Every structure is written in structure tokens, then in C-alpha cells.
Amino acid sequence: MAGNTFGQLFRVTTWGESHGHAIGGVIDGCPAGISLSIDDIQVDLDRRRPGQSIITTPRKELDKIKILSGVFEGKTTGTPISLAIKNQDQRSQDYAKLKTSYRKGHADEVYDLKYGFRDHRGGGRASARETAVRVAAGAVAKKILPKKTKVIAYTKQIQDLVVAIPKFNQIEQNPVRAADNKVAAEMVTLIKQAMRAKDSVGGIIEIVIKNCPVGLGEPVFDKLKADLAKGLLSIPAVVGFEYGAGFDVVAMYGSEHNDIEVGMYGGISDGKDITMRVAVKPTSSIKINGRHDPCLLPRAVPVCEAMVNLVLIDFYLRNKIVRSK
């Protein structure tokens, strides 16, 4: 009930604070017989880790993943997969003054209000560091989903810089993870300006599910769209979600909207591609010191992908038992 578990059948429970020994998680419900290696996971963690480019935080965390259980001779055994990542660059001393003061735009105060006291050394569980474990779990989920199913996220917009027509192959070619190298270059310039001003920027990430399996999602409360929204809004800094035409429906007539393919009806996938967008607020940790990301989007991209993969895998497994034969 304390909300550190995601999923019903493919259950990911994460643990760890940004300033403890380590962070980690347990996946319960991964089917047996899936081939799984460290590399399968590390590649996505490397896309999320700090210090990867000029426009991310300079904090140094190698984020090397360890698999402590659940895999034998390169295959999952059907038992819990325990994952752990050591914390390295903690610098608790930076946070000593936070013992008695709250940071603006942060969860510091609400933690005190809720629990009566808190680990003041950092964001605690509210720290975005926790999302590393989600990325690791999402990488495991990908191994189980059909090969043709792909979740692709990219930076769509920062201020008035918009990727109009995404070029998916360019996403990993630029530090913003925009799906257009040209727009990305302009975004880098804008982000650097914000950095110099000790300020930050937000933006929009678009996520596409290519070749989504048919029939994912349950009719009433656990609609696919509902759990996608939940999964994505559970990411720190995400403040909005939409799919298909999203908020643009406000200007549409039904006769017009019915012609748009959105990939889900009644909360269930129909096999067509699904396109979503999330709004990511500007980093709150500004004017504190130089150790924050001036723009969260580049590193949030793999986190969004992970959450969508976690939503998909859960419904994928749930869908195996809806018919009598």
C-alpha cells in the first residue's frame, strides 16, 4: 500500500534513497526461460545515467547494475529477480543545510508533513535517482514483449522548438534525444543559455508504441490509457499526459475525430500504433549549485520508455488468461 510496487502480474518493487548505500528493486512475476544478461539492462541505464553529456548534471554515477537472483545460466528462472545499483557520488554534506530548510519546488516539506520526519540528505524516495531501477526493470520487460513491439520516446518540444516530423534514427545521435538533429542543436543552445542563467527549461516528450499487441488493457478501471497515464505521471516532473489528438480534441467535431487512429478503444489496444505525449516541468533545483540537470527531458526519455514497457508487459501477461482457450 505504500506504493513502491508497480504492476499486477509483472510486479516491480523498488527501494533505496539517493543518499543510502544503494538503490535496487525486485521483479516478481517474470516468466521463466527468458534470456537475460547484464548488458540487456546496462544499455538503457547508460542512457539515463548522469554525466552523460554537456547538458546533464555533472554528478558521477556509473550506475552499474547487479543481478542478485532469479537468473541462472543466462535465463530467468521464474523466481524474483533482485537488482541493485551502488550509490557512489552522494556528497551528503551538500545537503547539511537542508536539515532545517526546504527547497522550493521539492518534496522536502511534504515528506515531513506526511511522515513526521525525513532523511534530509536529499530527495529521499522523491529523488529522480529512483527511476534508474525503473529503467532496469523496463529493460527486462522488453525481453518478454514480442520483438516487433517497440516503445520509442523522444524530446518533442522545448519552448517553441518543435520536432515536426520525427526521425527516429536520430534520437540517440544528439544529447537532447530529439528526433531531429537540427532541432536538437537549437535546443542545446537554448538549454546552455538556461544553465548559464542558473535556470532550467521543461518540454514535451512524445512516446510511440509501434506494433502494440492487440487486446492489451482491461475494459473498466484498468484501461490501457489509464495505466499508461498512471505509469507516466508517476515519473517525477511529469505534469501532463495525452494520447491521440489529446487536448486538441477541444476544437474538433466528432465527425472529424472519428477518422483519427488512436490505437485504443474502450481502453483496449487494437494493434495500431499508439502515440502519447507527456509534459515535463522545468527542473525545480535551480540556483542551488551546479549539480542539477538544466533540462530533465534527455534523461527522462528512457524513463518514459521504461514505464510504458512496464505497463505493456503487465497487460501482455494479463491478456494470456482472458479466454478459456
Next chain:
Amino acid sequence: MAGNTFGQLFRVTTWGESHGHAIGGVIDGCPAGISLSIDDIQVDLDRRRPGQSIITTPRKELDKIKILSGVFEGKTTGTPISLAIKNQDQRSQDYAKLKTSYRKGHADEVYDLKYGFRDHRGGGRASARETAVRVAAGAVAKKILPKKTKVIAYTKQIQDLVVAIPKFNQIEQNPVRAADNKVAAEMVTLIKQAMRAKDSVGGIIEIVIKNCPVGLGEPVFDKLKADLAKGLLSIPAVVGFEYGAGFDVVAMYGSEHNDIEVGMYGGISDGKDITMRVAVKPTSSIKINGRHDPCLLPRAVPVCEAMVNLVLIDFYLRNKIVRSK
């Protein structure tokens, strides 16, 4: 796992198809000793029921609620509350032709794809009729929440007609449930035009939580914002969710955004008001016959309120056990 239950501690399970004998639900986890009457529930159901105004479907459903268990001498007993509403105006014959054809923008096809066959007489569980039970359950939730906590939803925008400054006392004074009678009148005109053209319109509903209790939401996956998003996206026709500045963050700097009160940090409420908006798509059932709502928003308003109340009550109860004393 089949997704007909909402909530962890205050668990609402709904059942029933639009064309069966009845629809209903069971609330498990309602605390004992809450005073509860039929009237407490019926008042909200009446705001959702069809046929209530010139701009809603003319289908006649009185939607009279029955409480079958869990209440004794006017108080909840702590045991399951069973709720039921008879179906009256079913007209299955209207749907006979749907046995072999699928309606555009509807869940008909995905049900067949998922389950191998379906009850072709209507939307089945995808029918918005199911939301009546949510409204009933939300009315029970309201009785448990602190009296000062109020969830207020209203029609904010249809096409370019926007309620700029909401007047909450006017919401129930017009058939659109807009928080401004003047704007509402224009909206009615617009909706009637769509009706005549056998078309439909969408829009935006804004939901405000006044005096939200402090500390609601859990730090990681079950953030308050995440479950609000899930609850609201589980409503048919909702295609987007945002809170605070929402998608407008794309144009903001951190220095600017940090000054906005959003009511939640780290996924936990801080006691300030929370403002959200959802995008509602235009009705899909157009050009079929005259028995659809040309605009879903007026009747979706109480459903949005109910889902938010259901999210709040669950976290409210969960919050009672987070401290040792």
C-alpha cells in the same frame, strides 16, 4: 486482474452491462459508523443520468440506486456495501444490426479481438453507463472525507468558448455545467448546432480539489498525481490529463514555474488546492440515431468528481497508517 476494481483500501468493484438486468457495484473497505442514506447517493446520480436536459441523450433511465448490504440503521457497518441500479430503457433491438458490424470509434471490435466474442447488444462494459456506479461510490467516499474537502468539476472549454474565471455557484445553474452562465449559454447554442448536424463536440473539464488533506499520495509509483491521472483516464472519452500549469510548462523557465502553487510535491499533497484539467473527446456515436449525447461533458462532470473522490478516499485511508503514532 480483470480490472473491475478501483482502489486499494476503499475498493470499488463494478459489474453489469448496459443491456443486462442491472448494473451495480460493491464497496469493500468503507469504515464503519459513517451515516449513509439513499439520498446521499441519488443526488449525484441525478446529475449524471440521461435525459436530464435538452442537450443530453433522450434515453430514459431513472437510475434509482438500491443499497443491498453494509448499512444498518442509517450507518455503514464496515462490511461490503452492495449497490444496484436497474436497467430500464434498453432497446436491444436497436443494436441487432451491430451483431455483424462494428461502430466507428467504439470498442466493439477490440472486444471481439480480446475475448473471442462479445455481447453485441451495446457497449458492454465499455458503455458509459457503467460510470453511474462510480458516481454512486464517489458519493459514499465524500461522506468519509473531511467536510471541508470539496471536489468541484465543471465544463471549462468547448471549442473556443472558455470559462476564464470560474463561478462555482453557477455550475449547476446551466445544462452544460460550465462555471459561467454566460459562456454556458453560448455553449448550448453550439451543442445544439452540432446535434442538428448529427455531429458532436468535445472539450475540457477542469477539476479543483479545495482544502485537500495534507500528505495524500505515496512517494514512488502511487503518487497522487499518478492515481488522479489513472482515475480520470479510466473514464470513457477522456484522452488527456494535466495539473498545475500542465502542458503550458513547455514555455516556462524553472524560475517562473517554481512560483506556481500546484498542491502536490513528490506526488504528495501539501494542503493547497489542486487544479486539474481533462480533455474529453467528441462523442463517437454520431449519425447512428438520436439517442446519443452530442457533448459528453455535462454528464462527465459528476463522473470526474467521483473518480477524484475515489482517489482521495483511498489515499486518505492509506495515510492513516504511515506513522507509528
Next chain:
Amino acid sequence: MAGNTFGQLFRVTTWGESHGHAIGGVIDGCPAGISLSIDDIQVDLDRRRPGQSIITTPRKELDKIKILSGVFEGKTTGTPISLAIKNQDQRSQDYAKLKTSYRKGHADEVYDLKYGFRDHRGGGRASARETAVRVAAGAVAKKILPKKTKVIAYTKQIQDLVVAIPKFNQIEQNPVRAADNKVAAEMVTLIKQAMRAKDSVGGIIEIVIKNCPVGLGEPVFDKLKADLAKGLLSIPAVVGFEYGAGFDVVAMYGSEHNDIEVGMYGGISDGKDITMRVAVKPTSSIKINGRHDPCLLPRAVPVCEAMVNLVLIDFYLRNKIVRSK
């Protein structure tokens, strides 16, 4: 959390008090495409209903089941199956004096202690009447399990009258549901003596799972044996559970015990038959009036079968997702 739901994938939620309008339940997670009729359920309810023989309570409840949703043209649709049974022979007046006094051996007092007040008209949710819904749900479960899998329960022992070698075909031929008509006749005599003395007797029910599917149960907490124990101990009046050699292991050496087939290892079924026994205490409601069962076992037999079928169906569905292919 209030504990009115059983199962993880095949979820049964029951509601209703012995003295309300009705009792009922909702099955969420029943696969689509199962043929299901009223008769499939009624046959087992008739084995549990009061007034069926000289040695059961004379209370008159026909216990006619209604299916309110989830079945269309004789087949399950994959949506929630809502079941209801009207209460008929309530006689609340018999219980008027119970408003201020507690019955010995009953839950009256603990309900007050737990909830602060109670519905004093009867056993409330503690009433064995609630088990009718379990029997109904168990009947649905049976339709999904492989045809060769059979759960058979029978009265094994009352005082020193023991069925040594069960004759399964005789179980329904005598009012005690003993698997031996001769022993049953002696049991009837014994029970009638207890009735005349305004007293009651307990006993042992044995339950056999014939042709249990292989692989049911999960390795650690949700072992098959653990959930069977839980399911059976959740029945009112059951005070003990054992399987295989059970408490007789106290006298055995490992060399001896290893040769016994028990049907489960590491909490997982191996496909061999599983034999369990439960201890049922004597009826607590004695010397009150003539409306109690002098011996609970005959009517508890179908309840035990139902709970075992509910345990099996849940693991049967869970087992469909443990392998990658």
C-alpha cells in the same frame, strides 16, 4: 483490505448479511467463452441449503441463484459475473434480544469491539449464510478447471464413528454426506441424540483432489498447501487443517514419511491426488431455539469443495503465465 475478496486472478467478492435483502457476490477474472447456466450453480447450492434433511436446520431458504451480468447467450463474456440470492426466512424478531446480549461462541462481541457497533439481527457477515455465495462461485470455478480434475469432500469422522475406506459414490446417498452409508446411519443416530439434548457435535471432513493439474502453487508464500489451508480455515467453524500424513508425522521417521505420496512438493502440485482433512467444531448456537444445525458437517461438505475449487482455479490461471512459451 476488508477481506471480502478471495483469489488473485479469479477474484470472488462476496457481500450481504444474513438479515438483509439479499446476499451475493461478484466474480472478476472469469475467462470468456465458458458455458455457464443457472443449473450449473444451483445443483451445488441445493447441497448446501438449509432444510434439506432431518438433521439440518428447519430454516427455509430456497437459495435460488440469479446471474445478473457477465453471461451472454449461455457463455461467460470475460466481464464480472454478478450473483445474487434473496434472503427469505429472516425472522429478525428472534434476534431482538440479541441487541443487548452476546451469544456464546459467536462473533457478536468481537464485531462490537472491532467496529464500534453491529447489525445485531444475526451473525452479520460471520453468518454461515455467506458461504452460499462461495458455493456458487466454486461452481463457476469447476467449469473452467480440466474436466478430469475433481474435488470430492465427505464427512470422515464424528466422535468415534469413522469412515475407514471411503466409497465416493455413497456420499450423496445419505444425509450426513459420509462416504459410507453404514457409518452414516450410525452418525445420523448420534446427531439426533445430540439434537434432542439441545446439543451439537463436530467432526472431520476429508477432501480429495483427484487428478490435480501439475504445477499449481507458487514457491514461497503462496504455496498450494498454504492457500488451501487459508481457504478452508476461512470457513466458519473450521479449526484445523492437515494434508498427507498431517499431524501423524509426529510419530514418523523421514525414511518412512518419504514413501508417502502427498501430491505437493515445495508447495507445488505434482499431479498426484491430494488428500486433506479439516476439523469442524460443534455448532455454537445451542440451547437457543430449534433453528440451528446440530452438526455442521453435512452442509459444510459442499463449502469445503467450493473453497478448494476456488484455490485451484486461481493457481490454474496463474500457472498460465509462468513460462515464456
Next chain:
Amino acid sequence: MAGNTFGQLFRVTTWGESHGHAIGGVIDGCPAGISLSIDDIQVDLDRRRPGQSIITTPRKELDKIKILSGVFEGKTTGTPISLAIKNQDQRSQDYAKLKTSYRKGHADEVYDLKYGFRDHRGGGRASARETAVRVAAGAVAKKILPKKTKVIAYTKQIQDLVVAIPKFNQIEQNPVRAADNKVAAEMVTLIKQAMRAKDSVGGIIEIVIKNCPVGLGEPVFDKLKADLAKGLLSIPAVVGFEYGAGFDVVAMYGSEHNDIEVGMYGGISDGKDITMRVAVKPTSSIKINGRHDPCLLPRAVPVCEAMVNLVLIDFYLRNKIVRSK
């Protein structure tokens, strides 16, 4: 669903195989503000660890616990508590031959049947080693329960050696954990004889809950007795459970049984002591090598206590939300 989590509000998820790097677990839902140290946990782990006396396995595992998260400055923070214990004495080579053969009375074969393959190096998740984490979690649970509530288990019977009147202060004074040093001495002799014969013995453990809080347990499926049965039957080698008069009810009349205090009615605790017994089968691993316990009971005693504490803490927290005030 894979069953590695116990509890609804105080959720313990365990991971790890007997022959992997480590075993561990995550507690989600521990209230904030509980004082907790390594010592609180280690004391119980030492009672369970192998090699502690002449009559336990000589395997050497120090079972030193590490707390990786969720505790700050000696207090729980309300966030997940991650626990880990390194595996030391693995000797996988002993198990090489098990790659192609199954051990009698073990879960080896059913794992292959269920998952399609298995980690053949030991019992995998079926290994009793997994119970160390339960003991650790149980130690945390104890810190939250009221101080006067005590769960005490002891070896009650091995073959015909019975502790008639338990002397609780003697339990930790003898290697069998019998509540009578005299009987314990005889039990040691008997166990040594079995060891020499490369055989094993079973027995009965009695567990007493002293000063159980009032109102624990939920009325229908999650009765206190039901979850106690589940928790205890989830322990490897436990094959039976009873409380109060247990299987002796078979010989009792209601007039006689009603006078016994059993501590639970309608599945809810009434505040009186609760006495239970579990049957523990003789160790299956006989005649293999000298590395098994000839009698599982001495080390199972703290595991039984832990499982009962885990059941109690969950209901204790659940009970905080059943009343409106």
C-alpha cells in the same frame, strides 16, 4: 502473483536462491518513526541460523543482516526497508549430480514441471534458507506491535515425547527449543539416534500469542485463523495447523466446546491468548550427506514466530482504518 510477497499493508517481498550471491527482501509499508537497529533483527536470525548446536546442520552461514534502505538515524522513514544476507557456504559442487536426478521428498521435480527448467544447485526458492528473510521481517514487525503482545513458539512434541506444561523461560535453554528442559534432553537423545541412523524426525510446534490486540482479522475470507494457517503452512515442512481444541473437536459436544477460550470468534481476535499447533514433517534430505538437519523443529521455531508476527502486524495496521473515528 508469483507469490513472493506476504501481507497487504506490511508487505514483505523476498528474493534469492540458496546458491546465489545473496538472499534478501524488501518491506514496503513499515510505518515511519519506528526505532530499528541491526541488533533487533540479528538476535532472531541467530536463533534460526545453521550450525548453532550439535543437532542442527553443520553448514556454516553467519547470516549477518544488512539494512540497505528505509532507516535513517536509527528510525524507519516509511520508505521500503531493503534487507540482504550474503550466502557463504554454498558448495554447489555437492549438487552437481542433482542436475539430472531428483531428490526424494523435494521440490526438484515439480520445479522442472512448472517452469520448464530449474536452478539445480539446490532447493532454489524451495530451500528453507529463504525463511531467514522472513525471520528478519518478523523482527521488524515485532517492533511495531504493542509491547505487551508476544508471540512464543516452542517444540511441543517429537514422537511420544511431549511438553505437557510449557515453561516458556526454558525454551532458549535447550537446543531443541522445547518448553521443558527435561523433555528436551530426551528429545536430544532421540534426535541423535536418528542422525546416526541417517534418518530424521518430525514433531509438533506450539505457538502462543500472548495479549493479542483486540479486533484483528477480517470477517470473511481474511479471518485471523485463515491467515495464520496460510502463514504457517507457507513454511517448508509444515503439514498441518490447528488452534484451540483443533482436531480434538471431533470428540466434543457443543456444550463442552463452548466453554473453551480460543481467542478468536468469527475470525476476529477477542483479546484473549491464542494457542496454535503446527505439524512439521521429518526432514526429507536423508541419506544424502551429513549436511541436513535431522529435525527441523529447533530452527523452525523462530520461523513460526516470524510468520505469526507478520500476520499480526498486517491485521494490526488494517485494523486502524475500520472505524470512521
